Amino acid sequence: MVTTTALEAELLEVAGAVPDPELPVLTLLELGVLRAVHAHGPDSVEVELTPTYTGCPAVEAMALDIERVLHEHGVRDVTVRKVLAPAWSTDDITDEGRRKLREFGIAPPRAGRVAEPVGLRLGPTRTLAQEAGEAADPVRCPHCGSAETELLSRFSSTACKALRRCLSCREPFDHFKEL
Amino acid sequence: MSTDVTTDATVTSAALALGDDALVLSHRLGEWAGHAPVLEEEVALANIALDLLGQARVLLSLVGDEDELAYLREERAFTNLQLVEQPNGDFAHTIARQLYFSTYQYLLYTELAAGDGLFAPLAAKAVKEVAYHRDHAEQWTLRLGDGTDVSHQRMQRACAALWRFTGEMFQPVAGLDVDLPALESAWAASVTDVLRRATLAVPEGPRSGAWAAGAGRQGLHTESFGRMLAEMQHLHRSHPGASW
Known part of the structure; x- marks a missing residue:
């Protein structure tokens, strides 16, 4: 397990609270699509997001929402990276x-x-x-x-x-x- | 979002081949929108098309700019199988095409997912989606084949008509490191099993040689493909850079 800093844990919680654009009752963390937040200093973070389905059109909306909430949280530079492996499963x-x-x-x-x-x-x-x-x-x-x-x-x-x-x-x- | 473009020529040709298969079949299935026999099928075919489009985007992005590749290449630059470009025909033709292709894709992705190559992450993801496509095609093959006299005849005709396009799936593709003879025998066993249970005869025509079809991987396509591309590329070519 990669160690997570307090800042990364905090930002993961912020990004994870974003509602799913198609099923707004769920947050991204509950859906299990948010894999990690890597902070490269307080002003620059990279977020790993995995799609439920390869062609899921909601991924782009999710990425924009994540960028928006992290910007609002004071992070200036946000990169959302789409990762495929390990593949998302409904068990997530x-x-x-x-x-x-x-x-x-x-x-x-x-x-x-x-x-x-x-x-x-x-x-x-x-x-x-x-x-x-x-x-x-x-x-x-x-x-x-x-x-x-x-x-x-x-x-x-x-x-x-x-x-x-x-x-x-x-x-x-x-x-x-x-x- | 960031993507990684590969520069390995053999990997590029394999990614193009698999990406073009997914893209072209996705477009064909999308043509059913507004025309499917029942609403549930309208939705099902569109969902399958969307899965394939997602695969195509990942694969083509390994090669270069996905939009340029999809919308600005000429017919001869596409390396998809001739099977996937075949017109939708009646619903039975579409289901036969789905059965043949999804069985192939399921087996191929299963093997790629088990390896550690560049395609493994996508294959591991997509194989789970393709399992549903294959299941959908199997259920419809059983229902149509073992249905009424008319549905049986039409399904039989469709299976026979597309049979000669199926040998091409097992021709070598540069950069695709899979055991093709094993893939082919697993494919034949699976398709034969479904057809038998659907009370359909396994077509007897050749799948290779002079009377078989298949040079799509070399960029040779059937007549209807050009018309399909014209429709698919028209908007992008007329309005370069257009976006929603």
């Missing part, structure tokens, strides 16, 4: 982030369900394994809590969400899908 969303998503009407991603890309077998196994996994750890309706929900579309209003419907209360809802 904090517990508080998950709670807020549910409260906002979005079923949070299930923890520890991220498929390991390396060495994963192709063929029917993926789908079948997913179905078997559904029974043990169902996506619950964020409105009524029912475990009886069905998938309507793998892709919803944004790339990170799937569209589902609750079979108990009949409400459609977004599910932040595991990545």
